[in-house]
Amino acid sequence: MALIVQKYGGSSLADVDCINHVAEKVVTARKQGHQVAVVVSAMHGETDRLMTLAKSIQEQPSPREYATLLSTGEQVSIALLCMAINNKGYEARSFTGGQARILTDSRYKKARILDIDADALEKELAAGRIPVIAGFQGKDVNGDITTLGRGGSDTTGVAIAAALKADECQIYTDVDGVYTADPRVVPQARRLNKVTFEEMLELASLGAKVLQTRAVEFAGKYEVPLRVLSTFAEGDGTLITFEENNAMEQPMVSGIAFNRSEAKLTILGVPDKPGVASSIIGPVSAANIDVDMIVQNVAADEKTDFTFTVHRDDYHKAMEILGHISNELGARVVLGDNKIAKLSLVGVGMRSHAGIASTMFKTLGKEGINIQMITTSEIKVSVVVDEKYLELGVRALHSAFGLDAEPSEEFDPQLSRV
């Protein structure tokens, strides 16, 4: 018997049939002898409906009222799912964020969880009942309703699992696990039985969005075993672990992530002197623009070239700021490009293997794909290329690193579902 926290997203709760299906999955886990606590999002479309209502009244609503409004979406879900579980002969009881004693700070729209008093939930489980908890919400010290920011239901699931010291936190979604690459781009992509938290963080933040980055960080911090799996398809999903065991036997590259949501800005011929990097990036950050990759070329003639990427939405604003900076610094010219794509190899195995980067560059070169920028970290190599080469590049790399084939050990019994 294990203690499992199951989290179901909005697409798993799209309508009454879906809710009954989720209830069936919850009851199945109970029938297998497990204790189960459930965390749910709002029904699909409900949060958007409420946001539209708010927006039609006030452009910038009070964050406190906005949180009070949006939190009703999950409150509807917990009540309906409890009814559906009760209807199958098992006893379920609903908990709003506040009732589950999820204490947060007072940033109403982007609150962070400070503490969870798990007493009430533990009593439910001990009594043989199934607590169903509203994701995405909590309350602050004043008893005000707060929300964790969009997608925060994953974080609630992990936090509840941590508070209950659950054996596993299962995140049910509309994909059946973490893949070596987005299957819409690479048809040969295959599901990973297991990834490390670090790989998951890189894959999640690089566009292979299965889980909210914050939820993964949270799981890592509290060492909550996390499993991503599909609500609608059978299967064991992908287990996310902290262990790096068998690193030598694992493939060096676990997956390939990509995104096309960035834009590139370059300033050429900047005087190469101390402090120049901060005089370029400083004003950009001050304008609340997040900078992702930063590359500075080796200096020649006491001049240097400086390139960085920002989110595509911030491109025009960043170009304007860079224009001012260029004048101040006496730079030669400012260049911009918002038709780029970023490709990344991710894998813990890279740490102990040289040659990954050179294989990557050779593969792209063979396809005639020019590399515009390169950055590396311990478990990742990222390159920026022309947007039009995104699909070609991802598929070529997927083949080159042997990700197309099924791994020899297809099913690891240790990884089977709890």
Add this chain to the structure above:
Amino acid sequence: MALIVQKYGGSSLADVDCINHVAEKVVTARKQGHQVAVVVSAMHGETDRLMTLAKSIQEQPSPREYATLLSTGEQVSIALLCMAINNKGYEARSFTGGQARILTDSRYKKARILDIDADALEKELAAGRIPVIAGFQGKDVNGDITTLGRGGSDTTGVAIAAALKADECQIYTDVDGVYTADPRVVPQARRLNKVTFEEMLELASLGAKVLQTRAVEFAGKYEVPLRVLSTFAEGDGTLITFEENNAMEQPMVSGIAFNRSEAKLTILGVPDKPGVASSIIGPVSAANIDVDMIVQNVAADEKTDFTFTVHRDDYHKAMEILGHISNELGARVVLGDNKIAKLSLVGVGMRSHAGIASTMFKTLGKEGINIQMITTSEIKVSVVVDEKYLELGVRALHSAFGLDAEPSEEFDPQLSRV
């Protein structure tokens, strides 16, 4: 400067335009220098939507989950109305029932208010803010969400007014006051500037439904001056008072109430002995059927006839029970009629005037309307007639008691809005 509690029902909050209109009314009262607290129902249609969702999952949902589900309707309203008020430059803050510290018992679907700790709301008012409170809901000692039963938002309004010691509780609805009779039946019906609580109770419980009976009782108990007025039309509405001043100058009959929601059951030839009434009504009550009028005729030949009315929905069930009773008691025959109407004259003035009943009977007789049952109380005379005479009877009585004419004193400055 007065402290006013305003309560707005679902039809006043049908859509975004309505919500903005309500915000305008709230702000107007503030501009007149008053302190204002607001109580709201769910947006029109929302409670039905949620009830349908629940019913599509489980026929008899857990009352606890049902209350959690339905309470979201009012929670949406408080957030949206706060946004609309904020948008007009006034500061409003929302309170769920729990946040407003409305403590109830644990009968989740029909909870009764035990206590309201008004500290938080008083602080809001003292700070110049407008608290907007979810009607129809509270929390029990365990922190569980409860609902007061359908229409309970009126009760919340009165209870909040009592807790805040408000100068007036204004119930905004889609009618502009209490009328001498339902204007849809009696076109000459006129709005009463003022009625007593007792008259209001009779009028409300007899189908002239403007206010929830429980809310009126609550207002009487805590001596909260209550005013019924329209959200959409200007006017002073109807003030509901406890004073019976000027009773001599007031018309004897304040209004005429009626309903066609009852059915009549008669058992003929019952042995006339002690305990026979309870052996008839007892089993009916035990089946959770509410009995309204009861009439027992004078006994002849040691036999008596016994007639009572029940809600029309309970008619067939009650007839079946009465069949069994009839066999046990050796009664002659059981008769039933679910095509009846009940007409009632209501007025505090009746207490000091004889002849009201005889005028009533003469008026109905002149129209050829046969009276099937009669009951009287201190401020009411009710008769049961064939349903087809309802409209004719009400109009004839309305004329006969001088209710068609405008009263000589059309506007009493004492009754003008605070």
